[in-house]
Amino acid sequence: xxxxxxxxxxxxxxxxxxxxxxxxxxxxxxxxxxxxxxxxxxxxxxxxxxxxxxxxxxxxxxxxxxxxxxxxxxxxxxxxxxxxxxxxxxxxxxxxxxxxxxxxxxxxxxxxxxxxxxxxxxxxxxxxxxxxxxxxxxxxxxxxxxxxxxxxxxxxxxxxxxxxxxxxxxxxxxxxxxxxxxxxxxxxxxxxxxxxxxxxxxxxxxxxxxxxxxxxxxxxxxxxxxxxxxxxxxxxxxxxxxxxxxxxxxxxxxxxxxxxxxxxxxxxxxxxxxxxxxxxxxxxxxxxxxxxxxxxxxxxxxxxxxxxxxxxxxxxxxxxxxxxxxxxxxxxxxxxxxxxxxxxxxxxxxxxxxxxxxxxxxxxxxxxxxxxxxxxxxxxxxxxxxxxxxxxxxxxxxxxxxxxxxxxxxxxxxxxxxxxxxxxxxxxxxxxxxxxxxxxxxxxxxxxxxxxxxxxxxxxxxxxxxxxxxxxxxxxxxxxxxxxxxxxxxxxxxxxxxxxxxxxxxxxxxxxxxxxxxxxxxxxxxxxxxxxxxxxxxxxxxxxxxxxxxxxxxxxxxxxxxxxxxxxxxxxxxxxxxxxxxxxxxxxxxxxxxxxxxxxxxxxxxxxxxxxxxxxxxxxxxxxxxxxxxxxxxxxxxxxxxxxxxxxx
Numbered sequence: 001x002x003x004x005x006x007x008x009x010x011x012x013x014x015x016x017x018x019x020x021x022x023x024x025x026x027x028x029x030x031x032x033x034x035x036x037x038x039x040x041x042x043x044x045x046x047x048x049x050x051x052x053x054x055x056x057x058x059x060x061x062x063x064x065x066x067x068x069x070x071x072x073x074x075x076x077x078x079x080x081x082x083x084x085x086x087x088x089x090x091x092x093x094x095x096x097x098x099x100x101x102x103x104x105x106x107x108x109x110x111x112x113x114x115x116x117x118x119x120x121x122x123x124x125x126x127x128x129x130x131x132x133x134x135x136x137x138x139x140x141x142x143x144x145x146x147x148x149x150x151x152x153x154x155x156x157x158x159x160x161x162x163x164x165x166x167x168x169x170x171x172x173x174x175x176x177x178x179x180x181x182x183x184x185x186x187x188x189x190x191x192x193x194x195x196x197x198x199x200x201x202x203x204x205x206x207x208x209x210x211x212x213x214x215x216x217x218x219x220x221x222x223x224x225x226x227x228x229x230x231x232x233x234x235x236x237x238x239x240x241x242x243x244x245x246x247x248x249x250x251x252x253x254x255x256x257x258x259x260x261x262x263x264x265x266x267x268x269x270x271x272x273x274x275x276x277x278x279x280x281x282x283x284x285x286x287x288x289x290x291x292x293x294x295x296x297x298x299x300x301x302x303x304x305x306x307x308x309x310x311x312x313x314x315x316x317x318x319x320x321x322x323x324x325x326x327x328x329x330x331x332x333x334x335x336x337x338x339x340x341x342x343x344x345x346x347x348x349x350x351x352x353x354x355x356x357x358x359x360x361x362x363x364x365x366x367x368x369x370x371x372x373x374x375x376x377x378x379x380x381x382x383x384x385x386x387x388x389x390x391x392x393x394x395x396x397x398x399x400x401x402x403x404x405x406x407x408x409x410x411x412x413x414x415x416x417x418x419x420x421x422x423x424x425x426x427x428x429x430x431x432x433x434x435x436x437x438x439x440x441x442x443x444x445x446x447x448x449x450x451x452x453x454x455x456x457x458x459x460x461x462x463x464x465x466x467x468x469x470x471x472x473x474x475x476x477x478x479x480x481x482x483x484x485x486x487x488x489x490x491x492x493x494x495x496x497x498x499x500x501x502x503x504x505x506x507x508x509x510x511x512x513x514x515x516x517x518x519x520x521x522x523x524x525x526x527x528x529x530x531x532x533x534x535x536x537x538x539x540x541x542x543x544x545x546x547x548x549x550x551x552x553x554x555x556x557x558x559x560x561x562x563x564x565x566x567x568x569x570x571x572x573x574x575x576x577x578x579x580x581x582x583x584x585x586x587x588x589x590x591x592x593x594x595x596x597x598x599x600x601x602x603x604x605x606x607x608x609x610x611x612x613x614x615x616x617x618x619x620x621x622x623x624x625x626x627x628x629x630x631x632x633x634x635x636x637x638x639x640x641x642x643x644x645x646x647x648x649x
Contacts, residue, residue: 062131064176066145076140077174078106083183086110086191087172088121091154091164100137100154104172105165110187110194121165123195125264126153127203127254128170128342139171146170153201156276167191182365188260189267189325189353198268202255205276212246213275216284247288250275256320259339259350266325266354286321327354329382333394334428337418344371344407347420348378358385372409379417380446389442389453389607392648394418396593396613396625397426397559414449415623416648426559429522429591429610429628442607450620451648455605455612458629459565459588461598465490465497466561479547487550491534494520494562498589515587519630522556522591556628560591565602570642593625602627606643620647 071077081087088105108119129149136143137151150170158164169188174180184191192198202209255261265271271282332351341347345367352360362381369377382391398419401407410419443454467490498516502508517534534549565588590602592613601614601621613624 063134063145063147066134068176070142070144071174071176075142076104076144077177080174080177080180081107081184083187084110084190086167086184086187088119089166089168089171091158091166093159093161093163095160096155100151100158102137102139102154102171104140110190119165120196121167122197122199123167123192123264123268124153124157124169124199124201125192125255125261126150126201127258144171152204156201156274157199167195178367182367185349185365186353189263192264193267193269193325195268197270197272198264200255200261200265200271200273200282202250202253202273202275205278208246208249209275209278212250213278213280216280216288219287220280220284254340257338257340259336259341259346262320262327262336262339263350263354265320266327325354326356327351329355329359329386329388330390333382333391333418337394337398337420338423340421343367344420345369345374348374356385372413375410375413375417375420376449383442383444387442387607388609389444389605390609391418392416392451392605392608392623393610393612393626395623396595397424397428399423399425414451414649416451425594426557427555429556429626440606444607447647449649453605453607453646453648454643455603455608455646456570456643457568458571458602458604458611459567461563461565461590461592461596461600461602461613463497463500463598464561464563464592464596465493466594467558479551484547484550487554488534488546491520491550491553494589497562497564498587500564512587515630516589519587519589519591519628520553520557520562522628523630557591559594561594561596563590563592563596564588565590568601570644573642587630589630591628593627595624600624602629603646605646614646614648617649620649623648 077087085107088108090103090105092101092103094101105119127149129147131147133148134145135148135151136145137154138144147170150168154168157166169184173184205213265282272279273282273285332355336351337347339347339350341350348363349365352363352365359381362385363374363378379391383389392415395415395418399422401410401419401422403411407419407421410422445452467486495513495516498512498519499509502512534546567588590611592600592602596613597615601616603612603614605612611627611629613627614621615624
């Protein structure tokens with residue numbers, strides 16, 4: 001059984017360490033993004049990934065087989081790249097209809113370079129696209145196959161009368177050499193860090209993207225406030241009744257769901273987003289939506305139409321923000337496991353350079369590692385490095401992979417391992433106030449595919465409440481009167497569940513209503529002003545604070561159940577050992593995963609910052625996911641909680 005202390009900070013030993021100092025960014029990226037990004041909307045169609053190495057090889061065979069003969073002749077890649085070096089693409093000038101001609105500058109030394117000495121080049125961040133039916137370019141005098149999507153990008157990027165220096169992974173890395181690819185993956189972040197500019201190619205422009213770029217240009221050129229620009233675009237758009245605004249369509253493009261773009265954007269010194277010939281700094285896109293603020297714009301097409309709300313700063317439409325060149329493991333688990341990539345290994349490898357040195361050192365980049373073993377090993381490394389069991393609850397808010405698809409192998413993985421490349425169904429639960437019990441060090445040990453942990457049972461699920469809504473509600477930032485009425489009805493139904501079996505005196509009723517509201521807010525808000533707003537509102541108007549409060553409840557619980565639970569024996573003994581406990585522990589309502597059934601156990605697990613729902617399977621337990629239980633009153637008294645072992649599989 002291991003009870004290790006938190007790891008010490010270890011210095012970075014790579015050759016670029018001297019460049020890890022804070023740098024001044026170019027004017028077109030003056031506001032460094034924060035990691036406020038959430039899952040992609042659930043309605044976005046996802047590329048079906050491959051899990052097994054043999055499937056990956058079959059999928060990738062088209063381009064590699066076409067290029068293998070010329071690669072074998074060493075006409076394009078005369079020798080393998082070493083660590084700290086890179087090839088740079090020289091894109092020769094031409095018009096849109098001209099044949100694409102390029103050369104490669106071989107083995108440019110990056111390891112010894114500084115920002116003022118490195119060869120000036122731009123790095124491309126883009127979607128590869130389908131490998132079938134490729135296009136061809138002339139590369140170093142030879143015919144070379146690339147995806148049609150990349151050919152499209154190069155036509156738009158090349159200058160009419162001069163060369164352009166670019167770094168493009170599909171060309172600058174020998175895709176037929178696994179060892180070179182593994183070496184380049186380890187140093188990919190330095191390639192983007194040293195680039196003069198990173199170009200995020202979103203695809204060709206269309207009516208929706210032009211409508212989205214218009215207010216961004218106003219913000220950039222005329223210094224119009226973001227809210228004013230959004231008002232202009234919403235009011236001028238004839239499709240205001242549509243469920244998708246132009247910015248949502250822009251953010252629904254496949255580019256934003258790639259795994260690799262996160263580090264490509266995070267390490268950029270200067271970052272622009274480009275649709276066809278339309279280009280704006282990424283910092284302007286950040287300004288379109290507020291940070292951590294759920295404001296809304298009221299829209300009425302004409303006097304005969306009802307008022308509607310368009311929520312901004314909502315989790316559904318939040319923009320990827322990058323505060324630093326490193327992310328914590330919690331942010332990685334909360335936001336980025338759903339990303340697309342051709343090889344399932346890259347759901348992990350694409351983020352290694354953004355994680356801590358300790359985690360990165362323990363996960364070797366090798367595409368020969370069996371994917372199941374890589375997932376188990378990565379999960380174990382994160383647990384041991386962070387001394388936290390937070391990772392075990394992630395799977396509970398993810399959509400399970402298809403039982404008949406290429407990712408069906410994930411269904412047989414331990415329940416304490418998260419899924420890869422499946423959508424998030426809901427946000428993480430991050431209560432503001434937590435009892436000290438949830439800050440205890442993790443106590444765990446690994447037994448092959450099983451994980452032994454210590455904890456106690458808070459209670460067992462008795463009754464549940466779910467929403468009955470149309471599928472379109474979860475995929476829109478628009479709400480009208482019917483949505484407000486629906487959510488108000490759900491809120492009051494939850495209050496009734498919280499009052500079941502409770503004394504009917506006024507003091508107890510008010511405490512129960514307050515605690516249930518805090519639960520529905522998942523500890524974020526739910527103060528006395530919110531309770532009064534929700535309970536006393538009877539006008540049915542869309543105006544005022546009620547809509548924002550109900551939207552917050554929706555964001556926390558639209559893919560979860562609300563349940564009542566009965567206290568377990570150990571919890572009763574612990575709570576009633578304190579004289580204050582019976583009065584303080586007044587609410588037995590929780591937010592739980594949709595897969596929960598009556599009888600499932602809501603537990604505290606040492607080392608996990610949130611309660612965990614477990615289902616007993618014989619002598620062992622299956623992890624269902626996280627729960628939110630209002631524990632705000634527990635800080636007022638001390639109890640002794642008896643601990644027991646749980647074996648998770």
